Amino acid sequence: MLDVTIRKSLGDFKLHANFHADNEILGVLGPSGSGKSITLRSIAGIETPNEGRIVVNDRVLFDSREKVNILPRQRNIGYVFQNYALFPHLTVKENIAFGLQGLNKRDKTDRVQETLHIFRLKDRENHYPAQLSGGQQQRVSLARTLITRPDLLLLDEPFSALDNHIKRHLENELLEIIRNNFTGTVLLVTHNIEEAHRLCNRILVYAHGKSVQMGDKHEDDNDPQKLNTFYCQLVDVMDGTFYISITVNCDNHFIHIDMDKMKWNCLAKNIRDKVYLHIPPEKIFFIG
Amino acid sequence: MNISALNLFPLILSLKVALSATLLSIAIGIPMAYFLCKSNSKIADLADSLLTLPIVLSPTVLGYYLLILLGRQSFIGSFLEENFNVMIVFTPIGATIAAMIVSIPFMIKTARTAFTSIDKDLIHAARLLGRTDFNIFRTVLFPLAWRGILSGIILSFARALGDFGTTLMVAGNIPNKTTTMPLAIYDALLAGNTELTDMLVAIMTIVALSILFLLNQFDKNILRR
Secondary structure, eight states: OEEEEEEEEETTEEEEEEEEEOSSEEEEEOOTTSSHHHHHHHHHTSSOOSEEEEEETTEEEEETTTTEEOOGGGSOEEEEOTTOOOOTTSOHHHHHHTTOOSOOHHHHHHHHHHHHHHTTOGGGTTOOGGGSOHHHHHHHHHHHHHTTOOSEEEEESTTTTSOHHHHHHHHHHHHHHHHHHOOSEEEEEESOHHHHHHHOSEEEEEETTEEEEEEEHHHHHTOHHHHHHHHOOOOBOOTTSOBOOEEEEETTEEEEEOGGGSOOOOOOSSOOSOOBOOOOGGGOOOOO | OOGGGOOOHHHHHHHHHHHHHHHHHHHHHHHHHHHHHHOOSHHHHHHHHHHHHHHHSOHHHHHHHHHHHHSTTSHHHHHHHHHHOOOOTTSHHHHHHHHHHHHHHHHHHHHHHHHHTSOHHHHHHHHHTTOOHHHHIIIIIHHHHHHHHHHHHHHHHHHHHHOOHHHHHHHOOOTTTTOOHHHHHHHHHHTTOHHHHHHHHHHHHHHHHHHHHHHHHHHHHHHHO
C-alpha cells in the first residue's frame, strides 16, 4: 500500500503527484522530464518534497505538516536504479549482502546463498559487476534490495540500460522473480508505453510534472487523442513550419499520415510558424 | 668539504618535516574534501577558493601571512608560548606548518575530485540499504577513491619536501635546526661548494624521480580501472 501526495518545485519545473497504489505493479509512465524520477526519489527520501505526505503500509515516511521526514536508511524501501548502482569494488556476493545488517555470520551466509540461488547467480558469486551482462547486473541489483525484505519496491527504468533484443526476455524473467519473491507494492517507472502495458497492473501517466491520470491500463488505450498528443515529442524547430512526416510499415502497407489532421499539443516555447518533429517508430501506436 | 663529511641533517629534517606535513594534510584534508564534495553551498565554494590560494600565492607572501598569524607577537603564537612553552617560528614545527599549508591544497583537490567522480546513486543505494554516512564513507567512498587520494598524498609529500620560500620565512635557516634540503642546497651554492651542491641536488632529484615514478604507476592503475 502506498499513498503519495506531494508537491515539489525545481526552478521552473513544478511537480504535483497524487496517487494511491495497492499491492500491485503500478506503472509510472511519461516522457523524460515529466517528474517520474523525482517522485520515486521523493518516496525513497533522496529528494525532499516541498509539501505533502507519503505513507507506505500505514507508516508515515514524510509529512510536511507534522514535520515527519524519515531518513532514507530507515525507510526500508527497495530501489533498483536505472544504471543498477552496483558497488564496483565488491563482488556479486558482497553486493547482495550489503544491506543485511544485524544478523550473525551464519544467518547472513545462509540468506545470501539462498538469494544467489533464487536469482540464478550462484556461478557468478565471486565476479565483479563489470564482469556481468546487463541482465545479470539487473538481477544482482534486484537481489541486493529484495534480500532486505523492503516494504515497497521502486524500479527506475529497469530496462533502459539493456539492448532491445534481450529486453523482452528479461521483462518476463524480472516479472516472474518479483511475483515469486515480493508481495508489496511495486512502482515501475518507464517512458515506454508498451513496456508499461506488458508489465503493470495499472498505469499512472505523468505529463508536465503532474500525475494526470490513473486507471486500468485499458482505459487509456481507448483515448487515442491523449496518446498522440502525449507521445509525440517535439525535437527540433526549423525556420518556422511544422514539418511532420511519418511513414509506417503496417502489415506490409506503407501508411503515410497527414499531419494536418492531427492535433498537436506543444508546450514548447518560442515556436513561430515552422516546427520540425522527429517521431521514432516505437513511439507510434495504432488503436482500433 | 669532502663527501665523507656530508651532513645528513638537512635530508633527515626534510623527510621528517615532509612526512609530518603530509600526515597533517591527510588528517585535515581528507575530511575537508569529503565535506566539500557533499555540500554545494556558497560556503563550500568559498572554502575551496581559500584552500586553492596557497597554490597561486607567492611562497614568501604566504610565509609572511603565517608569520603574522603564528609569530611570537600574534594571538596564537603568544598563547602557545605562554601556556605550552611551544614556539612555532624558527623551529621545525614552523617548518612543518609551512610545508603543510603549501601542500594541503593538492591533497584536498585530488581527494575532492576522487570523491565527486563517484556515482551519487551508489551513495543513495547504500543509504537505502540501511548504511549510515560514516559507514558509507568507510565501505564505499574510501575504497573507490583511494587511488585518487593516494596520488594526492604523493603530490602533497613532493610539494612539502621541496618547499623553500614559505619554510624560509616561517622557520628561517638555522643550521642543524631548521635547515631543510632546499635551504641547504642554496647555502652550499652560496658558499661556492659545487661538490656539495651537486651531491644534494642529486639526492633531491632521485627522490623527486622516485615520486614521479610512483605517481605514474598509480595514474596508470586509475586509467585501467
